[in-house]
Amino acid sequence: MKSIIITGANSGIGFECALQLxxxxxxxxxxxxxxxxxxxxEAVKKIKRKTGHRNLVCWPLNLASLKSIKQxxxxxxxxxxxxxxxxINHxxxxxxxxxxxxxDGFEMTFGTNHLGGFYLTLLLLPFIEVGSSITFTSSGVHDPANYTGIAPPVFTSGKALAFPEITNRGGMAVAQERYSTSKLCNILTAYILHEKLAGKKIRVNAFDPGKVPGTGFLRTLPTPMRLIASQWSHLFLLFGKKDTFSAATSGKRLATLAYSKELQTLNGIYFKRGQVTNSSADSYNRTFQAELWKSSIELTGLKQDETNLNLEEH
Incomplete structure (x- = not known):
């Protein structure tokens, strides 16, 4: 029996994606x-009750631990x-x-949001069949042109992001910058992996869920900010704020991109608002892509015999 793997599927968009699948x-x-x-x-039980699908399981996975990913x-x-x-790296x-x-000593945002998914994907590549898909959930905050109100990304190198200098800058600004940069890394990874898998007939895409109220993302914020963000995001949804969607809508779009026969021709693209669109200028920077690829292999300690992709190719 073939498998679909979704990380972060216990709530929010990931849960709705699993439900749709x-x-x-x-x-x-x-x-x-x-x-x-x-x-x-609990998510598995809910989905089974709603759909009658019997072949759902929950497996432990901590993306902040290379050992957990390897296991x-x-x-x-x-x-x-x-x-x-x-x-689906969500x-x-x-x-x-x-x-x-x-x-493993990496800064938490970069280590969890990028390195964890990168390592998992490369280790699982030998099991991904022809005609299958790999999807990375990114975010509109990766692009300064979107004016999201979140600090824009600053990409220098993978190692600089993994081991940042401790700064006296404000905590919120630093956290936002690290987050938006990690989301840029998701797209950089999707694009270069798409290129490296050319000819293998495995689709690799990046997905932007938009602003989604009530998702697990909010739980990573301090309580006062979480309450404010939750209230505002629900108002945006109610009054049609641009790029604000329900978890069900974004989850369905994610599932459709990853699995639907209708979108099987899409490869190496950025999927936003249910359609193909351009990502940021930096996301197409081939120097950034190559540097992130090289440093991610070094940081995770990935070995050639652990994957079926030639790690020496640049």
């Missing part, structure tokens, strides 16, 4: 890869039929307050 991918096993196993198991892929390889028809967060680090 459970209604359409009747003969696939759907794996909800979640850091919080309790909420992940996830080892467990997947042990399945009777370890074949992936869609990999999990991520904005981490406020004092700079925190992953178990």
């Amino acid at each position: 459970a209604n359409t991918a009747k003969y696939a096993q759907i794996i909800l890869a979640c850091r919080n196993e309790r909420t992940g198991e 996830f892929t080892i467990d997947f390889a042990k399945l009777p039929d370890p074949v992936i028809s869609a990999l 999990a991520g967060g904005l981490f406020m307050g004092k700079t925190s680090y992953t178990t």
Whole structure:
């Protein structure tokens, strides 16, 4: 039985994406890869009740731990039929307050939002079949031209993002910049991976869910900010604020991009508001793409025998 893997599927957009897939991918096993196993198991039960899909499971996955990611892929390889028809890298967060680090010593935002998904994807590549898809959830905040009110991204190098200098700048501005930069990294990764997989007939795309009220993203904010953001985002949804969508709408779009036969010709694109559009100028910067690729391999310690992609090609 082929599998669909979704990270961060226990709530919000990820949950709605899994729900949509459970209604359409009747003969696939759907794996909800979640850091919080309790909420992940609850999500599985809800989806089973709503759809009747029997082949849903929750597997533990902490993207802030290379060991956890490696174990996830080892467990997947042990399945009777370890074949992936869609990999959806959706999990991520904005981490406020004092700079925190992953178990491997990387800055938490970059380590979780980029390195975790990068490492997971490269380790799972040998199991992703021809005609399948890899999708990275990004965000409109990656593009300064969108004027989102969030600090714009600043890309220098992967290692500088993994091991940033401690700064006296305001905590919110720093956290926002790290988040928007990690979302730029998601698109840079999607584009260069698309190029490296040319000829293998595996689709690689980036997805922008828009502003979605009530998602898990808000839970990474301090309580006062979370309450304010939640109230404002619901008002934006009510009065038609541009780029604001329900979790159900964005989740359905994510599932459609990743799995629908209607969009199987889309490859190497940025999907926003349910359509193909241009991402930021920086996201097409080939120097940025190459640097991030090289540094991500070095930071994760990925070895050639762990993936089926030639890591030496630039």
